[in-house]
Amino acid sequence: MRNFCGYLGRSLNLALRHLGSILSLFRQALYWIFIAPFRGKPVNKKDFIGQLELIGVKSLPIVSFVSFFFGITLAMLTAYQLRIFQSEILVGALVGVSFSRELGPLLTAIVVAARVGAAMTAELGTMKVSEEIDALETMAIRPVRFLIAPRLLAILIMLPCLTIIANIVGILGGYLIAKLSLGLDTYYYFSQTFKAMEAKDLFTGLIKSFFFAGIIGMVGCYQGFIVRGGAEGVGRATTTSVVSSIFLIIVTDCFFNALFYFI
Amino acid sequence: MLCSILFNKGVSDPYHAMIIVKNLVKSFDNRKILDNINLKIEKGKITVIMGGSGCGKSTLLRHLIGSIRPDSGEILIAGEDITKMDEDSLDNLRKRFGMLYQSGALFNSMSVGENVALPLREHAKLDNKIIEIIVKMKLELVGLTGFKDLFPSQISGGMKKRVALARALALDPEVVFYDEPGAGLDPVTRAAIDKLIIDLSKKLNITSVVVTHEMKSAFSIANKIAMLHEGKIIIYDSATEIKNSQNEVVQQFIAGSPEGPLTRRRTGKEYLVTLTGVSKHR
Numbered sequence: 001m002r003n004f005c006g007y008l009g010r011s012l013n014l015a016l017r018h019l020g021s022i023l024s025l026f027r028q029a030l031y032w033i034f035i036a037p038f039r040g041k042p043v044n045k046k047d048f049i050g051q052l053e054l055i056g057v058k059s060l061p062i063v064s065f066v067s068f069f070f071g072i073t074l075a076m077l078t079a080y081q082l083r084i085f086q087s088e089i090l091v092g093a094l095v096g097v098s099f100s101r102e103l104g105p106l107l108t109a110i111v112v113a114a115r116v117g118a119a120m121t122a123e124l125g126t127m128k129v130s131e132e133i134d135a136l137e138t139m140a141i142r143p144v145r146f147l148i149a150p151r152l153l154a155i156l157i158m159l160p161c162l163t164i165i166a167n168i169v170g171i172l173g174g175y176l177i178a179k180l181s182l183g184l185d186t187y188y189y190f191s192q193t194f195k196a197m198e199a200k201d202l203f204t205g206l207i208k209s210f211f212f213a214g215i216i217g218m219v220g221c222y223q224g225f226i227v228r229g230g231a232e233g234v235g236r237a238t239t240t241s242v243v244s245s246i247f248l249i250i251v252t253d254c255f256f257n258a259l260f261y262f263i
Numbered sequence: 264m265l266c267s268i269l270f271n272k273g274v275s276d277p278y279h280a281m282i283i284v285k286n287l288v289k290s291f292d293n294r295k296i297l298d299n300i301n302l303k304i305e306k307g308k309i310t311v312i313m314g315g316s317g318c319g320k321s322t323l324l325r326h327l328i329g330s331i332r333p334d335s336g337e338i339l340i341a342g343e344d345i346t347k348m349d350e351d352s353l354d355n356l357r358k359r360f361g362m363l364y365q366s367g368a369l370f371n372s373m374s375v376g377e378n379v380a381l382p383l384r385e386h387a388k389l390d391n392k393i394i395e396i397i398v399k400m401k402l403e404l405v406g407l408t409g410f411k412d413l414f415p416s417q418i419s420g421g422m423k424k425r426v427a428l429a430r431a432l433a434l435d436p437e438v439v440f441y442d443e444p445g446a447g448l449d450p451v452t453r454a455a456i457d458k459l460i461i462d463l464s465k466k467l468n469i470t471s472v473v474v475t476h477e478m479k480s481a482f483s484i485a486n487k488i489a490m491l492h493e494g495k496i497i498i499y500d501s502a503t504e505i506k507n508s509q510n511e512v513v514q515q516f517i518a519g520s521p522e523g524p525l526t527r528r529r530t531g532k533e534y535l536v537t538l539t540g541v542s543k544h545r
């Protein structure tokens with residue numbers, strides 16, 4: 001018992017220290033994104049565009065696939081339960097609201113965390129162990145500006161965009177089931193969907209998605225920056241990065257749901 | 264340009280110390296790596312740091328450039344203590360330094376030319392055309408004309424080293440730190456790099472700090488040699504003095520002989536302690 005408490009205490013201490021370091025890194029990154037450009041120190045454009053492409057364009061297929069199939073699954077699941085009340089017509093409303101409020105942002109964030117967050121950690125971690133990050137520092141180029149700022153900015157822009165696409169594709173997936181298996185009318189399906197969805201639903205989803213983007217970007221970069229011990233260290237950091245960002249995403253999501261529910 | 268004007272002020276006093284290290288102490292995980300280091304590095308001269316593998320030479324260089332902060336002690340560069348400087352002032356200083364990392368530390372996502380151009384793009388407000396010319400000049404300097412568009416993954420280890428050197432020299436630094444510039448190079452290229460280091464020092468009055476294992480190049484380039492052993496500087500003198508030194512450790516290192524104080528077999532008792540971890544035996 002004593003041992004367990006000690007372990008818990010140490011882990012908590014460590015987690016808080018990491019959190020502190022991430023927040024301090026985050027603050028620096030925000031400075032380089034939002035303040036420094038107006039003082040003549042723009043964000044590293046080449047990296048920024050590369051990241052936009054990596055996050056946005058290259059993650060698009062997988063994000064779409066996942067949302068599409070999830071849309072189908074969700075439609076079937078709800079249709080199955082709504083059948084009891086003979087109100088299958090509500091499938092559209094349910095899929096639409098679930099996606100825009102919850103599933104779109106969450107699924108997108110998890111897919112992107114596994115894809116982009118991991119890539120960020122692996123890339124920066126490799127740079128760390130091959131002394132590239134130290135070299136930047138000795139050239140008086142701040143690594144936070146040069147490496148973290150473009151990545152964070154790119155994901156802050158791209159994740160909400162991907163989320164909107166995920167919402168659309170998910171609703172289309174639901175529609176496919178409604179049309180093919182329930183035989184609902186197209187116009188009726190979509191009018192039901194849009195009647196149920198409020199601007200607020202979309203909005204809260206996008207707010208969450210911003211926070212998720214911050215989590216993925218910061219955890220991904222931070223884990224890369226603290227890598228030690230060669231290629232093996234990079235592998236370990238990549239795993240940690242994905243696991244901890246998904247964990248933080250789900251916790252944050254829960255927190256936001258509670259917040260939106262009660263206010 | 265401004266840098267070199269500022270820098271040339273010191274010419275009237277050629278033996279003026281560029282870097283002064285005072286009582287520097289650094290431990291990693293309770294292992295004392297640098298134990299009370301004192302060192303004066305003269306302006307415009309070549310100072311060589313020697314020592315066995317893992318004795319802390321790279322760590323010492325990292326301190327000199329402000330990448331690592333020491334546990335205690337001072338490092339004065341041009342009279343200012345860099346161990347207490349904030350990042351902005353350090354950056355200003357670093358723009359006047361060049362550092363060649365042991366592993367080269369080229370950016371793998373950038374071509375050779377972009378690597379060399381990076382410090383210029385970041386710090387010198389120059390036209391792209393001029394940057395290109397400077398890059399060509401620097402690559403020519405290290406014998407790599409025409410490799411501009413290759414990527415680090417496409418060139419050999421020795422070539423990477425030379426590109427890294429070109430990058431370190433991009434901003435015409437006043438002080439250049441070389442971490443094993445000759446390692447992994449063939450004898451001819453190594454000699455060429457040695458000559459380059461000497462030329463830079465003589466013609467441009469650049470202060471050089473060179474970490475090397477190669478005794479031949481150490482003696483051919485050094486104005487002064489410092490030897491690091493067990494966290495301390497055991498000798499700091501000119502090349503001839505080092506050659507004539509009576510110190511057994513120094514002599515063994517120069518001769519590269521397997522027998523001597525550096526490799527002395529421990530007594531049977533010590534050996535037992537190392538193996539068993541028990542300090543008292545009957």
Ligand SMILES: Nc1ncnc2c1ncn2[C@@H]1O[C@H](COP(=O)(O)OP(=O)(O)OP(=O)(O)O)[C@@H](O)[C@H]1O
Pocket residue numbers: 291292296314315316317318319320321322323365
């Ligand atoms: N960041 C660090 N954390 C922990 N230990 C470190 C760190 N950096 C260096 N060390 C330790 O300090 C010692 C000296 O390392 P350093 O790289 O300075 O040696 P070196 O003299 O340059 O060796 P080599 O000739 O092999 O390059 C090593 O034992 C190394 O394990």
Ligand SMILES: [Mg+2]
Pocket residue numbers: 320321322365442
């Ligand atoms: Mg070294």
